[in-house]
Amino acid sequence: MKSFNYHAPKDVKDATKLASSSSAFLAGGMTTIPSMKLGLASYKDVIDIKNIKKLSGIKVSGKTVTIGATTKHAEVAASKDVKKAIPALAKLAGNIGDAQVRNRGTIGGSISNNDPSACYPSACMALNAVIHTSKRKIDADKFFTGMFETALKSGELVEAVEFEIPEKADYQKHPNPASRYAIIGVFLAKHKKDVNVAVTGAKSCVYIDKDLSKKLSSNFSVSAIEGMEVKSSGMNSDMHASAEYRANLVSLYTKKAVEAC
């Protein structure tokens, strides 16, 4: 690992002031540290944000659940409030990676990294999340812009993620047997007016499957999507899974999610 300057600011202002084009924020470090160790990334300044108190914690209001950026997966999984308001979100967090990853990794790191097979981005999309940053508020569907790409500008810090509480929701995941990331993850949320089926792992970036969402919005039942073909075109094909297999899993897990709701 190349040497770097380590900073541990106590508030957001100091953190963003330190940021530059050759710096990185450090949250759980589950992605950042291995990539620095392997020489895939190197930074002049590493800005550890874990000491910024305001970034951590879970708040539930009438309609939304807001999770601070440095809140760990294990905390979300264990949170009574989350379990009550959006049990599917706690379930998602509880199945990320392994115990070590869940005890270090954070929601802010996960969505900022926007790994195409990460779990949280699908929850953000399906639950119409709003991403609060040090500069602005960004809707989830504008936030995730491509493979490992987000709408974040240089030095912009995610402060919290605000999820809309749905009527019902479920998360279904087919884990990669090696890393336990999602080969496919389907987050299904039934809101008052419509249904969102968000899919991760299938393509270069998380997306809403419009066809499935539309069908389920008009008729929320397995029979509504029975026999509906999910197209494999545009889906990832790699040594872990072919596009055809992924397409099968999207359709299968959507049905399972409907059944679970």
Add this chain to the structure above:
Amino acid sequence: MASLVGSRVERKEDTRFLQGKGRYTADINIANQTYAVFVRSPHARAKIKSVDTSKALKSSGVVGVLTGKEIAEDKIGGLIAGWAIRSEDGSEMKVPANPPLAKDIANFVGEPVAVVFAETLDEAKEGAEKVKVDYKVLKAVVDPAEAMKSDAIHDGVDKNLCYDWLLGDRKAVDEAFAKADKIIKVDLINNRLVPNAMEPRACVVDYNTASEEITLYTTSQNPHLSRLVMSAFGGVAPENKLRVVAPDVGGGFGSKINVYNEEIVCSWASKKIERPIKWVAERTESFLTDTHGRDHVTHAELAVTNDGKFLGFKNETIANLGAYARVFGTVTPTYLFGPCATGVYVIPAAYSNVKAVYTNTAPVDAYRGAGRPEATYTIERLVEKAALELGMDKTEIRMKNFPTQFPFKQTLVHTVDSGDYVAGLEKAKQMADYSGFEARRKQSEANGKLRGIGVSSYFEACGIAPSAAVMSLGCGVGLWESAEVRFNPTGQISVFTGAHSHGQSHDTTFAQIAADELGVPMENIDVVHGDTDKGTFGMGTYGSRSLTVGGIAIVNACKKIVAKGKRVAAKMLEVNEDEIEFKDGEFVALKSNKKKTIGEVAFACYLPGQRDEMKSPIPEGDEPGLIESSFFDPANFSFPAGSHICEVEIDPDTGNVKVEKYTAVDDFGRIVNPMIVEGQVHGGIAQGIGQALHENTQYDETGQLMTASYMDYTMPRADNFPEFNLGFTCTHATSNPLGVKGCGEAGAIASPPTVMNAVIDALGGQEISMPATAEKVWKACKTMKKSNAKAA
């Protein structure tokens, strides 16, 4: 005194391991040490046009940079193949030179080309980045099945063929096949595995400029053998100026048998730069450069009669050696494979033909089971398929072809001294509730799942091995083992063994057997291993040999201690030697019932006299002291055997395979510590399930290892396994006085076919290759649905 052999004594070594007090190679630091980082080829096959070290030498903290040119100039030898194998036509195998640092050509991704030494690890890394190697990339040979049709990788190795080996009688096989009612055929791939020892390889070298002695701390399964090879073939230092220490080692599975490039280079370089050197592999280096396992492409046939009798067997196998032939690389697919090809059955005619080829991939060598898992997979897939095609029960067809008389002379090589294969399979059936399977299958079916059951009966030849036998087959050394038992004056005992524990719990098992032999508490005994300066010599630990060979050397040395003790006690008690009985640590004069404890005798051996009287307890012809050693060379291999039964449930929608039940019944002869043996079986089964369902080493067509980290290479985890249901039967080995058989590899040998037979059973006989990953199984389920629909 109750016997310790046979009891579940807790592992002595666990205290230090579980408290983080283990002392591994990477824990060792020498004052003034430098850090080594290797520059490795990023290409699978490339000419090295030039290596420019000038920038690296100027880099901050760099102490030295060495390349293939310097090591060749110093005439340091390369890595070796330990076994010479002859082809069917009588020609010798073709083995290319394997220099410790590649000079003219690099033959696999990760092969070391240069090395940088620096004051800190970061500076060494930085320096390594500044070594400029100019490569001319050549087309890589990756697929073993295509290797014989591709460009020759090594000069003088036509068709990339190391040898084309035959064991058995082609003519007899042809005749047997001509008489058969049916020929069962399989085409199999035995998937390549990365060993993944928990502790990556490492070495620390300390060169003493005054005594000119090199001390090499290293992650080895066999420190004496490493010293021999490095001295005799590497020319690094004379044996008496080279001390090899393998301290605590975190797993080997065969991958730490070899002497590797890094150990030779660092030992040589430490003398050159006159500084200690430390090197610790990163996980990626382990993936790329530890010797891999398996990697066979096999076509095999079994000739059978309609009532299920086996008449003949043959296999044609291509074994991938990777880029170079290493210590057990050439024997693993031949004499460790072929002799087990006919499995536990009476098959009157057989042959095993193996073509070993070079490819531009990491060298392949012994990996837990080494050759025997590949053999067992082949025959057990055939037998299961024969049962299916003949409409017979899978256990019945096996029973029908088991030998019932022991010793059992097999058609190919081995004479198996003892066993009871029927008892093993009967017990496994009962423990697995074999007869209740159909009901469980129906239950699964009702839940939309496919359930399958698989059986595998195995034997293996381990406890390697009779020296004369293995040397006649081409082994470069004899495979005896040595022990020294040092009874100290104050009563504690040091047991030195040439075997090496890297997970096998020798501290405990060996202390148990020595305690029983000497009649002393186990706590008084320390087992010392892993240091060529301590103890006589040794061939190390692999091939389930530690107890069956090394343990017996300990027993024999203890017996010599007792024999001498008897003579001394007789003199002390003033009776004839034949009037002394040794029992529970005491020498008792039978008539007078006067006695001396073994501790008293030992004390007398070291302090042989008394005040005011000219009197010695040492009989004429004996010498003072109480130290005995033994070199044990077994008369035969040991032949553990057993039957395993597995049940899987498949979700046809996802292709996920769940191992629902796993029953293993093994015959390891007499068992010294059941708890430790169960641990060995658990580990072996876990590795076998890993091979069958999860582990999927993949190179792309340019020879890049695609699965070079845990993000892509699936190591099985605890949640991939059910609770293992273990049972034992016992027939004593006749080739050693304890009656013990090897147990370290059996689990990994028996389990891959057991699991695959279950998966294929669930798929209605549709064959798929290992690992049976979810997607492969899902595709097979779709095909099955289609053909069922057609049939309906």
